[in-house]
Amino acid sequence: MVIDVDKCTGCGACSVACMSENNVGVLEDETEKIRSITWLRVYQIDNGKAFPETEVAFFPRPCMHCQGGASGSPGQAFFQEDTDPQEAHTPCVSVCPAIATDYDDATGIVSQITSRCIGCRYCVAACPYHARYFNWYDVPWPQGTPRGLSPFVSPRMRGVVEKCTFCYPRLQRAKNKAFLGGGKVGEMDYQTACTEACPSGAITFGQLQNPAHKVHKLIQSEFAFRLLEKMGTNPKVYYMSKRKWVRMMADNHLSQAKATQAAASGGHK
Amino acid sequence: MRRWFDDLPKYADDSSWWPNGTTRCRPEVFLFWLGLPLTIMAYFGLSAFLVLFKGLNQTNMNDYFAFGVWIVVDLAVIALGAGAFFTSFLNYIIGKTELKPIVNAAVLIGFICYTGAILMLGIDIGQPIRGWFGFWHANVHSMLTEVMFCITTYAIVLCIELLPSVLDNRRIGKVPEFGTFSHNLHTIMIVFAAAGTFLSFFHQGSLGGMFGVLYARPFAYRGHLGIWPMTFFLFVMSAIAAGPSFTTMVVMITEKITGKRLTSHKVKMLMGKISGWLLLVYMVCKSVDTLYWAFIYLPSKGLSVGQMYQAPYGSWLVWAELGLFGWLPAILLLTPRVRESYGLLFLAMLLNCIGVTLNRFIFTIQSLALPVMPFEKFFSYLPTWQEWGVASLVLGHGLLIFMLAYRYLPIFPQEPELNQR
Amino acid sequence: MLPFVFEWHWDIGHIVFFGLFYGVVSVVFGVLGLTILKTILDLWAGKIHSADH
Numbered sequence: 001m002v003i004d005v006d007k008c009t010g011c012g013a014c015s016v017a018c019m020s021e022n023n024v025g026v027l028e029d030e031t032e033k034i035r036s037i038t039w040l041r042v043y044q045i046d047n048g049k050a051f052p053e054t055e056v057a058f059f060p061r062p063c064m065h066c067q068g069g070a071s072g073s074p075g076q077a078f079f080q081e082d083t084d085p086q087e088a089h090t091p092c093v094s095v096c097p098a099i100a101t102d103y104d105d106a107t108g109i110v111s112q113i114t115s116r117c118i119g120c121r122y123c124v125a126a127c128p129y130h131a132r133y134f135n136w137y138d139v140p141w142p143q144g145t146p147r148g149l150s151p152f153v154s155p156r157m158r159g160v161v162e163k164c165t166f167c168y169p170r171l172q173r174a175k176n177k178a179f180l181g182g183g184k185v186g187e188m189d190y191q192t193a194c195t196e197a198c199p200s201g202a203i204t205f206g207q208l209q210n211p212a213h214k215v216h217k218l219i220q221s222e223f224a225f226r227l228l229e230k231m232g233t234n235p236k237v238y239y240m241s242k243r244k245w246v247r248m249m250a251d252n253h254l255s256q257a258k259a260t261q262a263a264a265s266g267g268h269k
Numbered sequence: 270m271r272r273w274f275d276d277l278p279k280y281a282d283d284s285s286w287w288p289n290g291t292t293r294c295r296p297e298v299f300l301f302w303l304g305l306p307l308t309i310m311a312y313f314g315l316s317a318f319l320v321l322f323k324g325l326n327q328t329n330m331n332d333y334f335a336f337g338v339w340i341v342v343d344l345a346v347i348a349l350g351a352g353a354f355f356t357s358f359l360n361y362i363i364g365k366t367e368l369k370p371i372v373n374a375a376v377l378i379g380f381i382c383y384t385g386a387i388l389m390l391g392i393d394i395g396q397p398i399r400g401w402f403g404f405w406h407a408n409v410h411s412m413l414t415e416v417m418f419c420i421t422t423y424a425i426v427l428c429i430e431l432l433p434s435v436l437d438n439r440r441i442g443k444v445p446e447f448g449t450f451s452h453n454l455h456t457i458m459i460v461f462a463a464a465g466t467f468l469s470f471f472h473q474g475s476l477g478g479m480f481g482v483l484y485a486r487p488f489a490y491r492g493h494l495g496i497w498p499m500t501f502f503l504f505v506m507s508a509i510a511a512g513p514s515f516t517t518m519v520v521m522i523t524e525k526i527t528g529k530r531l532t533s534h535k536v537k538m539l540m541g542k543i544s545g546w547l548l549l550v551y552m553v554c555k556s557v558d559t560l561y562w563a564f565i566y567l568p569s570k571g572l573s574v575g576q577m578y579q580a581p582y583g584s585w586l587v588w589a590e591l592g593l594f595g596w597l598p599a600i601l602l603l604t605p606r607v608r609e610s611y612g613l614l615f616l617a618m619l620l621n622c623i624g625v626t627l628n629r630f631i632f633t634i635q636s637l638a639l640p641v642m643p644f645e646k647f648f649s650y651l652p653t654w655q656e657w658g659v660a661s662l663v664l665g666h667g668l669l670i671f672m673l674a675y676r677y678l679p680i681f682p683q684e685p686e687l688n689q690r
Numbered sequence: 691m692l693p694f695v696f697e698w699h700w701d702i703g704h705i706v707f708f709g710l711f712y713g714v715v716s717v718v719f720g721v722l723g724l725t726i727l728k729t730i731l732d733l734w735a736g737k738i739h740s741a742d743h
Binding site: 426442443446 | 703704706707711724739
């Protein structure tokens with residue numbers, strides 16, 4: 001997936017489409033943001049400058065579907081790292097005690113098996129993107145609304161973790177269709193709900209390694225970057241921006257460390 | 270003046286159940302004091318019911334603080350309970366039989382800590398009914414899987430290790446079947462001590478490994494030695510340094526409350542010395558680890574140490590953990606004059622135990638408090654009364670078990686001899 | 691746990707981990723069982739230990 005930050009207006013249509021597609025419920029009190037579930041959250045950032053120079057940008061943040069094991073990964077640590085390919089891992093997958101989340105080598109999608117999740121929240125702790133959400137409450141579906149839910153996605157119960165699946169059920173349907181039609185799953189046969197919903201066309205979805213797909217070309221751009229690349233999570237969601245400060249915001253830099261530190265200590269005093 | 274309890278029937282007299290050659294307080298006094306742990310347990314019961322019935326929304330945990338006070342208390346009591354495995358290891362396997370007078374107490378405290386931790390973990394997970402999935406669908410690459418397996422098994426081993434003490438009760442031991450079984454268990458205890466050592470070593474380490482493997486969390490991540498991150502070894506070391514201290518502290522507190530001498534001061538001094546040396550080794554490793562993390566690892570990720578400590582979790586935590594509650598107790602415990610003094614020995618051990626608790630707190634809460642994405646906000650967390658209620662289980666059921674055990678079981682073999690009139 | 695459960699990966703970790711872990715569990719329960727057996731045999735043979743003796 002590639003998200004063009006310069007095209008994003010922050011309208012939130014992607015978030016709404018995602019909730020509707022994946023049967024994410026609305027809680028009784030949605031003001032409690034650190035407990036509400038938004039598989040695709042839109043972060044607002046600014047360049048920190050005063051009025052005339054202020055610039056604002058948006059980072060829509062789905063699950064990054066990290067592959068792990070890329071450059072800057074634990075492999076470069078002080079001591080040796082396990083060379084077992086299973087250990088070149090997605091941060092959240094390797095920690096789950098019950099294999100309730102898994103990395104699919106064929107598609108690169110990080111799955112979540114909610115019916116197997118025991119709710120220990122270790123994966124939530126492992127994810128630096130805050131892409132994983134725990135069901136703190138039972139969803140109070142208003143009377144009649146369950147009939148309007150998508151039949152392709154199971155609603156989740158209280159006490160389990162959930163997250164963006166790149167609309168995996170859509171891939172399954174596309175595969176079924178392709179099987180019946182005798183063809184292959186084409187680029188446009190499998191698109192996520194957020195991609196379709198974006199009015200400004202900021203989101204592009206496809207196979208990163210397939211040269212025929214648009215995303216493959218987009219990620220070659222010098223303006224493409226990913227969130228927290230230094231951590232070695234190797235995400236599959238790329239962002240694009242021609243603005244340098246936006247690209248700088250995607251990762252931690254020592255040059256910025258002093259400034260943020262001063263701002264943080266100033267803010268608390 | 271006649272009091273109402275003077276007329277209590279004779280069956281309230283439980284003196285025939287007390288350990289040989291000891292005296293205990295009157296049953297009514299004992300019953301009165303049992304009210305304390307029972308009150309705490311009632312508070313726990315209410316909190317646990319609310320959490321299980323209404324869900325984890327009863328806590329103040331959220332998607333930023335996925336772990337809260339429960340995990341801190343869990344890690345802390347498991348570290349403090351390490352006295353059980355390490356004292357058993359020294360006594361049964363290394364052959365340091367000078368520790369014999371305190372090994373029963375160590376096992377009892379370990380039993381309390383582990384059962385408390387397991388019960389709390391059962392409430393902590395979102396779907397307690399699926400707790401067994403960790404065994405059935407075990408992900409052998411997860412540190413948490415290893416923790417689950419080893420803690421559960423080690424709790425069983427602790428039950429077996431504690432069994433002889435129960436069977437040696439004056440009345441129970443008279444039953445030939447129990448007496449013989451207890452005798453046979455005593456002779457084979459080395460096997461259980463060895464199994465306990467193996468299991469404990471790995472889960473103490475894996476609890477540290479749990480944080481060390483979070484490579485996307487720069488506060489917690491540490492380099493690896495083999496398949497284990499450095500925190501694996503640091504947690505083992507800090508646990509075996511603090512465990513003997515905690516055991517001795519509990520014995521000292523019991524001595525002060527009961528007004529009896531339970532173990533000779535020589536045993537306590539030896540425990541202090543063991544703690545001190547282990548703590549010293551740990552502090553050297555921990556200091557090197559912290560320096561490497563602060564000046565080599567963090568800059569490689571574009572971060573500085575200053576960013577890692579933000580109010581309210583400021584840099585005072587480092588000085589407290591490594592200085593006041595780290596190096597200071599290590600030096601104190603290694604000073605013979607300090608060990609000879611009852612009060613100073615207690616103080617040094619207390620500092621040591623606070624240090625390990627603080628370490629577990631920092632790894633659990635601060636790892637999660639710090640945002641990794643530069644544009645993410647910083648949140649702080651305070652537990653609700655329900656969380657404190659569940660966390661106080663260890664205290665409540667610990668007091669209850671310890672009071673009953675002290676009254677009826679021969680936990681302290683030196684007691685009759687030390688309290689002869 | 692078992693290879694027919696979905697999302698199962700074969701790897702050496704299973705053998706090492708389960709081998710060690712269940713090895714220890716078998717030793718613990720095996721020795722406990724043997725101790726109980728020995729106690730029964732002792733009682734049978736009249737080798738009784740109790741607080742009175």
